[in-house]
Amino acid sequence: MKPSIPKGTRDFGPQEMARRNYIFNTIRSVYELYGFQQIETPAMETLQTLMGKYGEEGDKLLFKVLNSGDFLSKCTDEELSDLRSQLSTKVAAKMCEKGLRYDLTVPFARYVVMHRDELQLPFKRYQVQPVWRADRPQKGRYREFYQFDGDVVGSDSLLNEVELMQIVDTVFTRFGVRVAIKINNRKILSGIAEVIGAADKIVDITVAIDKLDKIGIDAVNDELRKDGLTEEQIAKLQPIILLEGSNDEKLNTIAEVLKDSELGMKGVEETRYILRSVCCGSATTSTPVLHNELQFDLTLARGLNYYTGAIFEVKALDVQIGSITGGGRYDNLTGIFGMPGLSGVGISFGVDRIYDVLNQLDAYPKEAIQTTQLLFINFGEKEMAYCLPAVAKARAAGIRTEMYPDSTKMKKQMAYANAKQIPFVALAGENEMAECKLTLKNMMTGEQKLVTIDELIHEIA
Amino acid sequence: MKPSIPKGTRDFGPQEMARRNYIFNTIRSVYELYGFQQIETPAMETLQTLMGKYGEEGDKLLFKVLNSGDFLSKCTDEELSDLRSQLSTKVAAKMCEKGLRYDLTVPFARYVVMHRDELQLPFKRYQVQPVWRADRPQKGRYREFYQFDGDVVGSDSLLNEVELMQIVDTVFTRFGVRVAIKINNRKILSGIAEVIGAADKIVDITVAIDKLDKIGIDAVNDELRKDGLTEEQIAKLQPIILLEGSNDEKLNTIAEVLKDSELGMKGVEETRYILRSVCCGSATTSTPVLHNELQFDLTLARGLNYYTGAIFEVKALDVQIGSITGGGRYDNLTGIFGMPGLSGVGISFGVDRIYDVLNQLDAYPKEAIQTTQLLFINFGEKEMAYCLPAVAKARAAGIRTEMYPDSTKMKKQMAYANAKQIPFVALAGENEMAECKLTLKNMMTGEQKLVTIDELIHEIA
Numbered sequence: 001m002k003p004s005i006p007k008g009t010r011d012f013g014p015q016e017m018a019r020r021n022y023i024f025n026t027i028r029s030v031y032e033l034y035g036f037q038q039i040e041t042p043a044m045e046t047l048q049t050l051m052g053k054y055g056e057e058g059d060k061l062l063f064k065v066l067n068s069g070d071f072l073s074k075c076t077d078e079e080l081s082d083l084r085s086q087l088s089t090k091v092a093a094k095m096c097e098k099g100l101r102y103d104l105t106v107p108f109a110r111y112v113v114m115h116r117d118e119l120q121l122p123f124k125r126y127q128v129q130p131v132w133r134a135d136r137p138q139k140g141r142y143r144e145f146y147q148f149d150g151d152v153v154g155s156d157s158l159l160n161e162v163e164l165m166q167i168v169d170t171v172f173t174r175f176g177v178r179v180a181i182k183i184n185n186r187k188i189l190s191g192i193a194e195v196i197g198a199a200d201k202i203v204d205i206t207v208a209i210d211k212l213d214k215i216g217i218d219a220v221n222d223e224l225r226k227d228g229l230t231e232e233q234i235a236k237l238q239p240i241i242l243l244e245g246s247n248d249e250k251l252n253t254i255a256e257v258l259k260d261s262e263l264g265m266k267g268v269e270e271t272r273y274i275l276r277s278v279c280c281g282s283a284t285t286s287t288p289v290l291h292n293e294l295q296f297d298l299t300l301a302r303g304l305n306y307y308t309g310a311i312f313e314v315k316a317l318d319v320q321i322g323s324i325t326g327g328g329r330y331d332n333l334t335g336i337f338g339m340p341g342l343s344g345v346g347i348s349f350g351v352d353r354i355y356d357v358l359n360q361l362d363a364y365p366k367e368a369i370q371t372t373q374l375l376f377i378n379f380g381e382k383e384m385a386y387c388l389p390a391v392a393k394a395r396a397a398g399i400r401t402e403m404y405p406d407s408t409k410m411k412k413q414m415a416y417a418n419a420k421q422i423p424f425v426a427l428a429g430e431n432e433m434a435e436c437k438l439t440l441k442n443m444m445t446g447e448q449k450l451v452t453i454d455e456l457i458h459e460i461a
Numbered sequence: 462m463k464p465s466i467p468k469g470t471r472d473f474g475p476q477e478m479a480r481r482n483y484i485f486n487t488i489r490s491v492y493e494l495y496g497f498q499q500i501e502t503p504a505m506e507t508l509q510t511l512m513g514k515y516g517e518e519g520d521k522l523l524f525k526v527l528n529s530g531d532f533l534s535k536c537t538d539e540e541l542s543d544l545r546s547q548l549s550t551k552v553a554a555k556m557c558e559k560g561l562r563y564d565l566t567v568p569f570a571r572y573v574v575m576h577r578d579e580l581q582l583p584f585k586r587y588q589v590q591p592v593w594r595a596d597r598p599q600k601g602r603y604r605e606f607y608q609f610d611g612d613v614v615g616s617d618s619l620l621n622e623v624e625l626m627q628i629v630d631t632v633f634t635r636f637g638v639r640v641a642i643k644i645n646n647r648k649i650l651s652g653i654a655e656v657i658g659a660a661d662k663i664v665d666i667t668v669a670i671d672k673l674d675k676i677g678i679d680a681v682n683d684e685l686r687k688d689g690l691t692e693e694q695i696a697k698l699q700p701i702i703l704l705e706g707s708n709d710e711k712l713n714t715i716a717e718v719l720k721d722s723e724l725g726m727k728g729v730e731e732t733r734y735i736l737r738s739v740c741c742g743s744a745t746t747s748t749p750v751l752h753n754e755l756q757f758d759l760t761l762a763r764g765l766n767y768y769t770g771a772i773f774e775v776k777a778l779d780v781q782i783g784s785i786t787g788g789g790r791y792d793n794l795t796g797i798f799g800m801p802g803l804s805g806v807g808i809s810f811g812v813d814r815i816y817d818v819l820n821q822l823d824a825y826p827k828e829a830i831q832t833t834q835l836l837f838i839n840f841g842e843k844e845m846a847y848c849l850p851a852v853a854k855a856r857a858a859g860i861r862t863e864m865y866p867d868s869t870k871m872k873k874q875m876a877y878a879n880a881k882q883i884p885f886v887a888l889a890g891e892n893e894m895a896e897c898k899l900t901l902k903n904m905m906t907g908e909q910k911l912v913t914i915d916e917l918i919h920e921i922a
Contacts, residue, residue: 003571003798006505006559011572013579014498014586021499033856035833035863037475037881038482042605043504043561043591044467044524063505066525066557068595077538096527098467100504110464111472118474120880122866125475130504134529144503157866159845166853277849337464372496384620388738392627395494402496405583405618419581420498 008135008143014420018369020355023175024128024148027349030170031126031150034163039125041107044098051099053106053336061133063143064096100132104149104348105333112153113337121154128351142352151346153333158270160345161310161329162277165294168314168325168347169278173291175354176363178317179324180293184300185271186307186328188254191264192240195257196233203301205229209241210299217241240298247275247296254298270309271296306330312347316357324353371400373460375417377427378404386433390426390453397457417443424460469596469604479830481816484636485589485609488810491631492587492611495624500586502568505559512560514567514797522594524604525557561593565610565809566794573614574798582615589812603813612807614794619731621806622771622790623738626755629775629786629808630739634752636815637824639778640785641754645761646732647768647789649715652725653701656718657694664762666690670702671760678702701759708736708757715759731770732757767791773808777818785814832861834921836878838888839865847894851887851914858918878904885921 005011012020028038044065051059101107104127112119128148137143150167152160165181172179193202204227208220215223220241224234239257243250251268258264278294300311302323309329316324327347334342358364374394376387387403394401402422404413417425425441432438432450440456441448451459466472473481489499505526512520562568565588573580589609598604611628613621626642633640654663665688669681676684681702685695700718704711712729719725739755761772763784770790777785788808795803819825835855837848848864855862863883865874878886886902893899893911901917902909912920 003510003574004507005503005510005571005575006507009503009505011503011576012501013576014500017499017501032832033859033861035836035861035881037832038478039475040473040478042466042470042472043593044470044605046465046467049464049466060529063529064527065561066527068521068524100526110466113464114466115472115474120877122877124863132504144505152866155866159864159866163864371493371498375496398494400494400496402585403620403624405613405616405620416581416583420496 006143008137008141010142010144014371015369018371019358019364020351022364022368023351023354023358026174027148027171027351028126028128030167030174033170034124034167036124036126036150039108039111039127040129041101041104041111041127043101043130045101045107045110047097047099049110049337050102050106054102058102061135062102063100063132063134065098065100067095067097101129102133103131104129104147105346108149108151109334110337112342113334113339116339119154122152122160123154124150124152126150140352140356146351148349148351149346150348151344153342153344156343158273158277158310161270161274164312164327164345164347165274165278166290168312169290169292171349172314175358177354177357177361178292179314180295180317181290182295182297182300182313182315183271183274184297184311185267186309186311187263187267187270188258188298189267189301191258191261191267192237192254194261194264196229196236198229198233201227201229205237206299206301209237212241243298247294250296250298251275267309274310302326302328308343310345319357319360321353321357324350324357326350370421370423372402372420372422373399374401374424374426374456375413375420375422376401376403377410377413377425378407379427379429380407383407383428383433386428387426387438390428390438390456393453394457394460397461399457399460426456467604469598469602471603471605475832476830479832480819480825481812483825483829484812484815484819485607487635488609488632488812489587489589491628491635494631495585495628497585497587497611500569500572500588501590502562502565502572502588504562504591506562506568506571508558508560510571510798511563511567515563519563522596523563524561524593524595526559526561528556528558562590563594564592565590565608566807569610569612570795571798573803574795574800577800580615583613583621584615585611585613587611601813601817607812609810609812610807611809612805614803614805617804619734619738619771622731622735625773625788625806625808626735626739627751629773630751630753632810633775636819638815638818638822639753640775641756641778642751643756643758643761643774643776644732644735645758645772646728647770647772648724648728648731649719649759650728650762652719652722652728653698653715655722655725657690657697659690659694662688662690666698667760667762670698673702704759708755711757711759712736728770735771763787763789769804771806780818780821782814782818785811785818787811831882831884833863833881833883834860835862835885835887835917836874836881836883837862837864838871838874838886839868840888840890841868844868844889844894847889848887848899851889851899851917854914855918855921858922860918860921887917 047064050062108127126149128146130144130146132144135141135143168181189202189206193199208223208227212220221234239253243253251272255265255268258268275294275296278290300313302311302313307328308331311328312326313323314325325347329345331343332340333344376391378384384403391401391403404416423443425443426438428438437450437452438456439448440451440459511523569588587610589607591605591607593605596602596604629642650663650667654660669684669688673681682695700714704714712733716726716729719729736755736757739751761774763772763774768789769792772789773787774784775786786808790806792804793801794805837852839845845864852862852864865877884904886904887899889899898911898913899917900909901912901920
């Protein structure tokens, strides 16, 4: 039997794990700097919790876990024949009561409702766990992947949006990855739809506007006509389609168009507040401004049906890849579980794509992904016995140290050091033992010196 | 709808996660100090990989994941009726091809075989991931729980056993938990069976001997008679049943009994080597000896069918609970996947039980489980604008800091600080703003002082 793994899943080896841990630890430490606390929820949720939350397509992409035990023995012939037509029947309910986590949002909503009495609101939580989707696997799309979400629920303050932008900026600055942070507001989009009288067309409109750079203004207007907009509506949209300038200039243009829409103007005000607070809340003092540019982008409309206020998205500037982080403000996270009126705002780091970006830029700090720092070569029982106290001393000094366990050929042991990219190798033969010293080899430079164990520790630690 | 989670599963809230992270990070850092590298494998493995690896009972405890798509539409009536009698039929194979990880050992074996060409042996890996078992849930037994395994494969050197004992000792020393580390050797048990001519009775014999303290020598001998041992065999066993003294004395007694068994004597030699190297490999130098006692325990027989050399088990001394860590040497990890002859040695930390032990002893270092260090009180827009640069400065200094996002009642904000056990609170009203200062309150002592932001950072960081 030749072993394999289910399609769309992955093994992560030592080098990949070191890199992924660097990514996870960086994001984790920034979340914690802002007071977010971690939670974990079970891999399996009841199907009652999961079904109907991701649309009809989503229901099909849920991995369902077969009930254990002898649950089909009491089915009638008819019930079993039912299985042939569809699984969402009485029999299906007998077969499966549990499914695998599809995202972190629904389990988080379920968590908040179940633990409402223990939670101190506002609740700032982060969560990093795998999710599973029975999607067709393809390049960069997996059936098991990690999400890394942060949300603040139970506070309407825009300070939360501001801090999430700062978190995003800090994370990518620590990664050394240049990004554009795009921001929009659902209320602005709704305001535009309201003002031109085409509330149902707002997605079509943002899609068409987004193509301006590629196809030009005439083609955009043609597309809007095809979408069913009238000439009057299209005329009203012109200043918005041709929107340009700084964030302030764009917002001023939009404010002019939206001046009669209360909702739209609220969106403009919110966006101005966030941009002002993030970028120059520090006008009079020494607050650091963002390292990355925050761009108001009217065409940003991700998850439009879900978000109710600010919408965020992050794009890498130096790597061709889709959005690597996104989020926004939502109302009524928990309404579906019987707890209405709880709003929140959150972001999700696309850690698999961030991994691809850091790989392409080779942006991993050496010390962050290095595992063993020092390998002792094994020349035999006597030499090993001489080295073991030094090994223990190096470890006690916090140096990640190995003694090669077998006294095999030197060449094999050096190959081991190279494969694990161990930067220092120590060895002791007759001469070293006679002098109570060790030879320390720097694997990068090839330099060798005769040292005491204390000098060795001083050199590496 | 009242939300719930599947039975036997758990949510981990912020406090639990902080504690669990402390446990995981401690074990992780010790593994890494010894050169172990992390891998991760998918939650789902093919049923081909999983089935038949955990015995008949284990097959029943596997969680099976329903295939996605319209896989039953082509079944005949007969095939569907088959479902009623059992799931391990043609139809069952159509229904499920994947199952959830049951332990970390089988996926590790599968991983080693699949990645044999990339791996540099000896391979020292650690792995910390959840596993799932469709067991009847009960107190302390869950359907989803974490395992934390470390193994060295591809080396027969006893240095690996020695280092695993040092890892166990270091981990529990860092936890501040007193433990007894018990060690035995399968070869000794096999030697005993060989010498008395009762190879098939070795488990019965260890079980009976284990009861000596409780029931006395006569009752033990009666039990051996019931197990079918002859008077001659029981007579030969007397020195072993009455085994006492130091580790050395016990091993000397056993060596006397086993002097004609080559295998048994090899077990004695291995155990002597491990005990000597772990405890006093440092006789002539300054290697630290273990902090916890290593006890040779002839009655230790866990996973007897799996282990072929050393067997380990760890018991907490100050908490009544079963084994909290265990492991041993095995041959032929990967034979079942077509790669024979690969031996290894490993340990598994029982992190759920360790969590229970640390909770009972309240052994968490405060700084390890503390989340936010500093909360700024929000008195309104003007005060918040005054505080935000200080918030940013505190974060830039690495202090985990929050600004309460809404300007609600002081009482509510202080309750938030208390609930999150935040040790410092900062506030600024008219007076503080006039002086360009902040009031810093120590929530433990109640002490308040007027400070600059730099003084505040100095105080907390």
